[in-house]
Amino acid sequence: MRIKIFLTITYSGDVNQDGTVDVTDNGLIDNDAGNFLSGYIATDLNGDEITDVSDAAISDNNAVNFVSVVKP
Ligand SMILES: [Ca+2]
Ligand SMILES: [Ca+2]
16 A cells, blocks of 8 residues: 655745745835834734734745745
């Protein structure tokens, strides 16, 4: 008997949903953080309903590691 296991891993930080975490996403987060935006917004990566430096850190870390979507 063979068992196949498929894993789906999700990275956070692709705010504009273009498939890559990069400086564009960081800019969107920085803008929203600078304007003290809060609520259910795309730039709130950790789900605490406010965009701040903790969300920027998540995006920055993934941008530095060139996180992007790989599709078959
Ligand atoms: Ca992006
Ligand atoms: Ca947040």
